[in-house]
Amino acid sequence: MARHFRKRGARWYFWIALEPGADGLRRQRSVGGFRTRRKAEIAYSEMRNEIHQGLYVEPSRATLGSFLLSEWLPAIRSTVRPTTWEHYRRAVEGYAVPNLGARRLVDLTPAQLNALYAQLLREGRRNVSISTVNRGLSPKTVRHVHTMLHKALNDAVRWGHLARNPADRADPPRPASPEMHVWSREQLRAFLKFVEPHRLYGAWLLFGTTGMRRGEVLGLRWREVDLKNKRLSIVRALVDVNRETVVSEPKTAKGRRTVALDAVTAAELERHRICQLEERLRIGDAWQDTGLVFTHEDGSFLSPRLVSSWFAHLSRDAGLPRIRLHDVRHSYATAALIAGNPTKVVSERLGHASIAITLGTYSHVLPNMQEDAAEEVARIIFGSVGIGDRR
Numbered sequence: 001m002a003r004h005f006r007k008r009g010a011r012w013y014f015w016i017a018l019e020p021g022a023d024g025l026r027r028q029r030s031v032g033g034f035r036t037r038r039k040a041e042i043a044y045s046e047m048r049n050e051i052h053q054g055l056y057v058e059p060s061r062a063t064l065g066s067f068l069l070s071e072w073l074p075a076i077r078s079t080v081r082p083t084t085w086e087h088y089r090r091a092v093e094g095y096a097v098p099n100l101g102a103r104r105l106v107d108l109t110p111a112q113l114n115a116l117y118a119q120l121l122r123e124g125r126r127n128v129s130i131s132t133v134n135r136g137l138s139p140k141t142v143r144h145v146h147t148m149l150h151k152a153l154n155d156a157v158r159w160g161h162l163a164r165n166p167a168d169r170a171d172p173p174r175p176a177s178p179e180m181h182v183w184s185r186e187q188l189r190a191f192l193k194f195v196e197p198h199r200l201y202g203a204w205l206l207f208g209t210t211g212m213r214r215g216e217v218l219g220l221r222w223r224e225v226d227l228k229n230k231r232l233s234i235v236r237a238l239v240d241v242n243r244e245t246v247v248s249e250p251k252t253a254k255g256r257r258t259v260a261l262d263a264v265t266a267a268e269l270e271r272h273r274i275c276q277l278e279e280r281l282r283i284g285d286a287w288q289d290t291g292l293v294f295t296h297e298d299g300s301f302l303s304p305r306l307v308s309s310w311f312a313h314l315s316r317d318a319g320l321p322r323i324r325l326h327d328v329r330h331s332y333a334t335a336a337l338i339a340g341n342p343t344k345v346v347s348e349r350l351g352h353a354s355i356a357i358t359l360g361t362y363s364h365v366l367p368n369m370q371e372d373a374a375e376e377v378a379r380i381i382f383g384s385v386g387i388g389d390r391r
Helices: 037-053 064-076 082-100 110-123 139-158 185-194 201-210 214-218 263-286 304-317 325-338 343-350 355-361 366-382
Strands: 005-008 011-018 027-034 231-234 237-241 244-248 257-260
Touching (some): 005 037, 027 037, 064 082, 064 139, 082 110, 082 139, 082 237, 110 139, 185 201, 201 214, 201 263, 201 304, 214 237, 214 304, 237 304, 343 355
Antiparallel strands (some): 011 027, 237 244
């Protein structure tokens, strides 16, 4: 092994054989800068093991910024939902590249990622006014940055740029679980009663009686609605990307699902279809045949952001507590669980990726459900006579 090591001045270096190149010729690499021969020998052994195991990645001059912007973002654009790609792009351009973009990809360490997260928590906000006290990003936003970097660096490993993912050993902040705001069954009923004269009453009903996501309701086409059998199929969604409404895949693989309708909602959808046909006759040649169930009066797409704005105004005018349109989904799920619907059924109707997500999201409902279940089972076992009444 002696011939592999040389001392130049005060530092030690070693030479190591690499895999043959594309031309079949032998190659070697020089690595140096070690203070002692012992440290050089340890580095030599580690590198030799990586080469033998096929884990060694030759150093590249590519920076994190060039990889993310020129290779990774273009490569994944067709593989993720438009909204997901847009979130990744913003995290790359807004936070990762300005802070770590000049670092060589192969030199990136968990400590550097942790330092980035700490910096973003402390002073990551852009366009901060003088009167703003908190200049840092929320833990949730910083966690999103970590999620993006973790995926990008995983892909760098798969594509042969890295031997291992430094984000695996990083420590992103854990965002606190946000407090859920929901309407009671009485409040949800009051809202639906208030919006009954609204042109899009059928859409508000779907939000309240199925728990469908905003994009799923707005992306629904008549071809996916079976009023005879009172059910509909969710196969796509409408989302806003850079102020443009585009068609997207459902949020999860289980987002593609069939949802049963109650009689009231099915009847309202039938009435809505008749009204839409009348609108189409009035509009004539100006009608845009999108095939959607809920549209503007000329048949064109409804912007999800616009519908959320309408919901905010309607709920305020109805005198109800302020919640987001997405919280109507939570209100539906909470009401369904309290009513005794099996969690698995509720999870399937919501299109959650797993029942664990449903259990975690609506854990606040489960204690009361357990108490009700205990009392119900006791009534079945003991009848109308309680244990304390025995003689």
